[in-house]
Amino acid sequence: MGKRGAMGSTCFWLTAGAVGALYWLGARERPALRQPSAVPAIDRPEIIETWQHMSAQPHIRYIQQKLVRRAVTGLVGARVLDVGSGLGQLTIELARQPEVCEAVGIDLSADLVEAARHQAETVGANARFLEMDAADLSPLADASFTVVISTLSLHHWAEPQKALAEIRRVLAPGGRALIMDLRRDIAAPLFGLAALVTRYALPEPIRRVGEPLASLKAAYTPAEVAVLAMKAGWENPTVTTGPIWLLLEMG
Numbered sequence: 001m002g003k004r005g006a007m008g009s010t011c012f013w014l015t016a017g018a019v020g021a022l023y024w025l026g027a028r029e030r031p032a033l034r035q036p037s038a039v040p041a042i043d044r045p046e047i048i049e050t051w052q053h054m055s056a057q058p059h060i061r062y063i064q065q066k067l068v069r070r071a072v073t074g075l076v077g078a079r080v081l082d083v084g085s086g087l088g089q090l091t092i093e094l095a096r097q098p099e100v101c102e103a104v105g106i107d108l109s110a111d112l113v114e115a116a117r118h119q120a121e122t123v124g125a126n127a128r129f130l131e132m133d134a135a136d137l138s139p140l141a142d143a144s145f146t147v148v149i150s151t152l153s154l155h156h157w158a159e160p161q162k163a164l165a166e167i168r169r170v171l172a173p174g175g176r177a178l179i180m181d182l183r184r185d186i187a188a189p190l191f192g193l194a195a196l197v198t199r200y201a202l203p204e205p206i207r208r209v210g211e212p213l214a215s216l217k218a219a220y221t222p223a224e225v226a227v228l229a230m231k232a233g234w235e236n237p238t239v240t241t242g243p244i245w246l247l248l249e250m251g
């Protein structure tokens, strides 16, 4: 075998070994049943700061903008609700769209609502933030929103079916609901990679709370999400998937 052949063969075996190791780790870590996360929110100050930094990365912003366009394209004077709005970046992005006349973010955490209000004020965005549980949106009127959207929050909700029923209630006839989250049933090597990233690669405050592995273990599968939506009274829900995410939609 020539020098190049030997190098190719070494590369092949190294890659195969790495994929095999990731597969083994992922298969060991990935739970068959979901494991609800012990960390319900991202409201510790050091996590807020790190999350703020991470979610300003260009690839996260790109995904966010694609979702925002999907949510509002073709609408006029839309009223939009962001459930589990966290630091409010998505709500603020929605408020900036010409199709949107009102953007409201709700979150369980008073600290995050405060941080989101501060952020909206800083950038001069016309977005409102309220402290509320997704499972009890009673301060919001029936059929009062054209769009309800949520990102990376569903797997934290203690009462997901109740929350999806509330989303259904506040959505106007013909409105759009888009719930995006991680999915637990990702390929074993990807789960293995997430385990490694959680242990060794991410900023310390995020690693300390075991993320993103904890969220992946708490996430639903596409089938589980479809069942939840149907039990919550959603009409013809659809679930589309990517390598690590799922998108539950109605309308």
Ligand SMILES: C[S@@+](CC[C@H](N)C(=O)[O-])C[C@H]1O[C@@H](n2cnc3c(N)ncnc32)[C@H](O)[C@@H]1O
Pocket (backbone or CB within 6 Å): 040, 041, 042, 055, 083, 084, 085, 086, 087, 088, 090, 106, 107, 108, 109, 112, 132, 133, 134, 135, 150, 151, 152, 153, 156, 157, 158
């Ligand atoms: C990982 S963060 C995602 C924040 C934001 N949507 C984003 O994509 O950056 C999850 C958010 O869901 C919120 N949350 C958890 N349980 C909730 C509930 N029952 N009702 C409303 N918000 C909730 C948390 O406080 C947190 O802000």
